[in-house]
Amino acid sequence: MLIASAYAADAAQATPDWMSFLPLIIIFALFWFMLIRPQMKQAKEQRKLIEALQKGDEVTTSSGIVGRITKVGEGYVSLEIAPETVITVQKHTVQTLLPKGTIKSL
Numbered sequence: 309m310l311i312a313s314a315y316a317a318d319a320a321q322a323t324p325d326w327m328s329f330l331p332l333i334i335i336f337a338l339f340w341f342m343l344i345r346p347q348m349k350q351a352k353e354q355r356k357l358i359e360a361l362q363k364g365d366e367v368t369t370s371s372g373i374v375g376r377i378t379k380v381g382e383g384y385v386s387l388e389i390a391p392e393t394v395i396t397v398q399k400h401t402v403q404t405l406l407p408k409g410t411i412k413s414l
Contacts, residue, residue, distance in 0.1 A: 358399055361385060366406040369397055376411060 361367070365377045367387070375387030378394055385402060388394050 357405055358402060361399070361402060361405075366408065366410050367402045368404040368406060369401045370403045371401065373397070374406070374411060374414065 361377060361380055363377055363380060366374070367377060367385075368374050369387070373387065373389060373395070375389040375395070377385055378388045379386035381399075383399055384396050385399050386394050386396050
């Protein structure tokens with residue numbers, strides 16, 4: 309009688325194998341929707357921004373430099389940061405595309 313009751317208790321507590329992986333699946337889904345997916349979306353928008361750069365756009369770089377694009381190359385962009393002052397920065401450092409006329413209001 310004791311053996312039969314112990315076996316019945318073990319059978320009642322047994323869970324399917326996939327149920328033990330359920331917490332891991334839930335954690336992965338949370339990471340996907342809260343961290344990975346938004347980061348991928350932001351990276352995609354940044355790539356589109358860099359591809360669409362053209363002469364005359366006003367931009368901000370990741371280091372905080374504000375300027376107007378004077379020349380767009382394959383991997384570099386020339387920025388006019390002051391009258392007659394042009395610097396060359398890497399294209400991927402361009403962070404934000406500013407509305408036209410922003411530099412004049414600074």
